[in-house]
Amino acid sequence: MRWWFKARKGHMLLPLALAVFAVALYVMQDTTVLLPALVGSPRVALSLFVPIPLIAFLMAVLESRLPAAEVSGVRSMTRLDNGLVTAVVAAAVLCSILVASLEGTGAAATGGRNAMFLTGLMLIGRAWAGQAAVMIPVGWLVTVVLVGFRGNLPRPWTVIALPADNVFAAAASLVVFAIGLAAQIRSSRKTA
Template structure:
């Protein structure tokens, strides 16, 4: 297991990823930015974009592997990879909750939930696109910014723009995350 973790560069990438995530979440607070939008007001919470570096670090860790050796090996690395993803997302949720408590801000509380949802999307896309799947969450973010609002209200399909107390967003995030983990199990034994 130690060799697997070193091969994934987890000892370097993941602490750095969580530090970047936590500090960015703390820094943006309730800041909104004006982005071009087809529908809605165009004002988007900057905290929506905070999970992107975390996802990039996570994808780098998952893709730093030796596919041929892992496919031909007796022990499947899928369970370890899924445990790694679950651990990182649990840490992101805890980090988000900590920042929300310190700032007394509901915006920070959505950071972990959004990271879970976007990670699920990334893992789903990784099954077919490989490392390029890291761009799928970015595409989702751009789509939400451009057409995800009706006036100042987010549409329900956006998930990440919904308020922190939205049970629908929390449930959808968990479902997409679980489907992403299942897709990773199915596709992890491929060499390409």
């Protein structure tokens, strides 16, 4: 397992990814900006964009593999990949809870939930688009900014723009993440 983790470059990339995530969440937690939109002119929290570098690092780790050797091997790498993704997302949730408790703001608490939702989207897309699926969470963010607000109120389908205490957003994040892990089983077995 240690060789698998080193082959994935997890020992270098993941600590850096979590550090970038935590620092960015701490710095941007309550900052809002006025962004152009097709519907209204919403003030969008910059913390919505914080999970993107984490997801990019995670995709780099998942894609740094030898597909033919892993498919023909005796051990299934799918369990290890799913464990790795789950551990990274759990660490992101813990980072966001820690930053939220230090600063006492709800915006930081959404960082982990949003990382879970966007990672799930990426994993679902990875099953059919491969490494290009790293752009799906970015596309979701752009869509949310362009048409996801009614005035300054986020629409329910946006999930990531909803407040930290929103039960629907938490449930949707868990469901999308679970579907992403299931899709990961299929994409980890592909050789091309």
